[in-house]
Amino acid sequence: MNVALRGGGKAAPAWRAILAMTAMELRLTLRRGETLVATAVLPVIVLFFFSSVTVIPVGAGRPVDFLLPGSIAFAIIATSLVSLGITTAYDRYYGVLKRLGGSPLSRADLIVAKIVAVLVVEAVQVGLLVGAAALLLRWRAPGDVSVGLVVIGVLLGTMAFAGLGLLLAGTLRAETMLAVANILFVASLVLGGVVLPIDHLPAPLTAVAGALPAAALSDVLRVALGGSGEAGGSLALLAGWGVVAVGLAAAKFRWE
Amino acid sequence: MTAVADRSAAIEVDGLTKRYGGRPVVDDLSLRVAAGETFALLGPNGAGKTTTVEILEGYRRPDGGSVRVLGVDPARGGRDHRARVGLMLQGGGGVDPRMTAREVLRLHGRFHAAPRAADELLELVQLGEAARTRYRRLSGGERQRLGLALALVGRPELVALDEPTAGMDVEARAATRGLIGRLREEGVTVLLTSHDLTDVELVADRIAIIDRGRLVAIGTPAALTGGAAPVLRFRVEVPLEASEIADLAKSLGVPVERDGVAYRVLGAAATPALVGALAGWCEGRGVLIAELRTGGGSLEERYLELVGGATEAAP
Numbered sequence: 224m225n226v227a228l229r230g231g232g233k234a235a236p237a238w239r240a241i242l243a244m245t246a247m248e249l250r251l252t253l254r255r256g257e258t259l260v261a262t263a264v265l266p267v268i269v270l271f272f273f274s275s276v277t278v279i280p281v282g283a284g285r286p287v288d289f290l291l292p293g294s295i296a297f298a299i300i301a302t303s304l305v306s307l308g309i310t311t312a313y314d315r316y317y318g319v320l321k322r323l324g325g326s327p328l329s330r331a332d333l334i335v336a337k338i339v340a341v342l343v344v345e346a347v348q349v350g351l352l353v354g355a356a357a358l359l360l361r362w363r364a365p366g367d368v369s370v371g372l373v374v375i376g377v378l379l380g381t382m383a384f385a386g387l388g389l390l391l392a393g394t395l396r397a398e399t400m401l402a403v404a405n406i407l408f409v410a411s412l413v414l415g416g417v418v419l420p421i422d423h424l425p426a427p428l429t430a431v432a433g434a435l436p437a438a439a440l441s442d443v444l445r446v447a448l449g450g451s452g453e454a455g456g457s458l459a460l461l462a463g464w465g466v467v468a469v470g471l472a473a474a475k476f477r478w479e
Numbered sequence: 480m481t482a483v484a485d486r487s488a489a490i491e492v493d494g495l496t497k498r499y500g501g502r503p504v505v506d507d508l509s510l511r512v513a514a515g516e517t518f519a520l521l522g523p524n525g526a527g528k529t530t531t532v533e534i535l536e537g538y539r540r541p542d543g544g545s546v547r548v549l550g551v552d553p554a555r556g557g558r559d560h561r562a563r564v565g566l567m568l569q570g571g572g573g574v575d576p577r578m579t580a581r582e583v584l585r586l587h588g589r590f591h592a593a594p595r596a597a598d599e600l601l602e603l604v605q606l607g608e609a610a611r612t613r614y615r616r617l618s619g620g621e622r623q624r625l626g627l628a629l630a631l632v633g634r635p636e637l638v639a640l641d642e643p644t645a646g647m648d649v650e651a652r653a654a655t656r657g658l659i660g661r662l663r664e665e666g667v668t669v670l671l672t673s674h675d676l677t678d679v680e681l682v683a684d685r686i687a688i689i690d691r692g693r694l695v696a697i698g699t700p701a702a703l704t705g706g707a708a709p710v711l712r713f714r715v716e717v718p719l720e721a722s723e724i725a726d727l728a729k730s731l732g733v734p735v736e737r738d739g740v741a742y743r744v745l746g747a748a749a750t751p752a753l754v755g756a757l758a759g760w761c762e763g764r765g766v767l768i769a770e771l772r773t774g775g776g777s778l779e780e781r782y783l784e785l786v787g788g789a790t791e792a793a794p
Binding site: 235 | 536537538557558559561562563564566568572573574575576577578582586587589590591592593629633634635636
């Protein structure tokens with residue numbers, strides 16, 4: 224064989240490395256069956272199941288008006304906290320983060336690639352949930368829809384939950400991360416204003432839930448999709464969580 | 480040590496010290512690897528080989544001293560520096576278990592401006608048939624070979640291979656030695672660590688033996704073994720009983736070890752007095768010496784002498 228082994232030694236431009244890594248993250252997402260259940264199947268089940276039963280006190284409007292933004296918030300938590308957190312914890316466990324750290328791809332490039340992959344998955348989730356609600360549950364926006372606010376809500380929500388996911392992934396053992404992520408996922412269903420308005424919770428829980436990012440995200444999306452009310456307070460709360468979570472993740476993340 | 484960078488040196492290590500929990504793992508280590516040289520770090524488990532290599536790879540920062548790899552501080556080297564250095568981590572690991580062998584090589588290839596094609600690399604390490612096999616289904620030896628291929632994706636100027644032949648079968652080990660030889664011919668600097676003295680003796684231009692983080696010997700394989708004290712070996716007509724070996728050792732004052740059909744006197748150089756003492760013991764027992772030889776040891780003997788000696792001398 225007459226293959227020269229030497230003579231390269233230059234890195235590809237950062238954008239090409241990030242693009243390749245993003246594409247690989249997306250391909251691997253499709254191979255992780257258990258993650259697809261959390262990110263794609265469960266939010267759809269939440270939307271349809273709770274739309275069809277009358278146990279949920281969702282106020283004056285139709286159940287789907289409440290549940291569509293809630294299921295989108297749930298989907299975003301599934302992708303940016305649960306899926307990103309668990310896969311990153313296992314990447315660390317398998318030494319994938321270490322090996323990539325020795326390649327021309329920088330650590331910042333890797334995080335960017337993971338976040339871009341998360342945003343792509345979230346765009347698909349939003350499309351899927353809105354499409355399913357409109358076609359199968361005859362959802363029509365109860366008021367003016369603000370696409371800009373949907374985008375801002377998704378971005379701030381991703382910042383907060385991906386920050387938390389990476390903070391946990393970078394500090395906990397992989398098995399612990401798996402358990403913690405699943406507990407937080409279930410908790411967000413109840414405390415996140417996903418299927419139940421948080422003011423229907425027992426009073427102390429309402430106060431706790433009101434300070435958490437999940438309910439803030441549901442709230443922003445509800446306003447963005449034509450619900451009544453103001454999103455300002457929830458946006459500020461979500462942004463605060465985002466700044467703190469990303470800051471802590473950057474400070475505490477251990478690569479090995 | 481001179482502060483002026485040596486232009487022909489691919490790796491410069493000056494007074495390198497690294498501590499874990501106050502305990503020095505690498506202790507005032509200094510060495511130079513010339514560009515194009517194949518250089519082996521040899522030492523027992525816990526000697527500090529991997530720590531040293533990981534500092535050179537930029538994964539860890541020294542507590543004292545300095546290192547330069549291709550003229551750059553590896554902890555600060557950017558993407559272009561990392562593109563010039565190919566790595567193989569211990570165990571060949573660091574791959575998502577869901578990725579196939581070919582995907583891993585393609586992905587890492589995209590981080591480089593002029594990468595080696597994935598299929599060529601798979602052929603090179605004889606993994607062609609496993610191209611579409613997911614990492615989790617590869618055997619330990621196959622993972623090692625994939626790790627080796629991964630080190631070569633970017634056509635590096637320098638490769639750092641941590642235990643490249645560990646877990647490989649005889650054939651794969653020979654192929655790996657051949658590949659390292661080819662890298663050497665093309666002028667690639669190779670830094671490797673190993674437990675396997677045969678591999679090291681066959682491929683390395685120079686060997687550094689380290690023990691407890693300190694350099695105990697450095698030189699070409701020939702120079703290292705040439706400097707070894709002559710070892711006394713003998714064979715007798717009727718094999719000795721275990722109790723006789725013990726008695727002989729007691730009489731000589733040093734351990735005696737069975738070495739195949741022969742015996743070897745450990746821990747003491749072959750001197751006329753030692754030969755006389757052995758002959759005297761044999762005469763007293765009526766044992767006929769069939770063969771007696773003194774002479775330069777193998778790299779293994781030299782290694783055991785250096786590393787064993789350092790162990791005994793330690794407080």
